[in-house]
Amino acid sequence: SHDVVLLGLGLQLGRATRIPGSDHSDVGKAGGLLRQAKAGEDFGTPRTAVVIGGGNVAMDIARTLARLQKAAYGEVRVTLTALEERGRFLADRDEIKEAGEEGVVILGARGPQQVMVENGQVTGLKTWRVKAIFDEQGRFAPSYDESDAQFHAGDMVVEAIGQMADASLLGDALTEQLAWNRGRLQIDAGGRTSEPWLWAVGDMVRGPDVVTAVADGHRAAASIHAALITMEQRT
16 A cells, blocks of 8 residues: 555546537537648538537637638627636637627526437527536536526537546545545645645646646655655654
8 A cells, every 4th residue: 555646637538518419410529620620621611500618729619610600601600608607717818809709609607408409400509507617515516597598509519618637536435535626626735635645736636737737746746755754753
């Protein structure tokens, strides 16, 4: 057995909504579509589209679709929905402003519930109003006002909800015991979690940030070294 464990998980999972209908072939992931668009590949410009997400990648794919629609049909019909209220979007302010200027309709505090499909064709997205994104423990657990439902028309739906760490190796019991902060593992200045033997660094606690991840590694090493010395002195 080990006295100390250090977790350094990256963000290796492309987040998926996993809502009903999201396995349809006309539901795409932003990353793949952006790569195709940049390569000049034609993935079939939708007349109407709904983008799920409030980060820079979501704004990027929404603006890309808007430009393609403008060129193909002379009008923009892109709706962007995100869990966060508009003032708390993760995207840069400039990105949000420019997406709006390009004709993207931007809606905050909307939680995706179902990709609507009729006669085999995607027709749009059903959302509920978001009451809260995290529970009292800081874990990601959105709650909704089911009486406030909206339908957003789109013959393509794009998931752009970022990446997350695969924390399944922690197991359910440890996941419950650990303190979380808005969906990320809570750590002290030295990288120690709420469990005295477990440290965590990098993207799983910070989000994607290479520079900070390196600095976190140095801080955690010093913190672990000090903790091991303390443990030795006690024995």
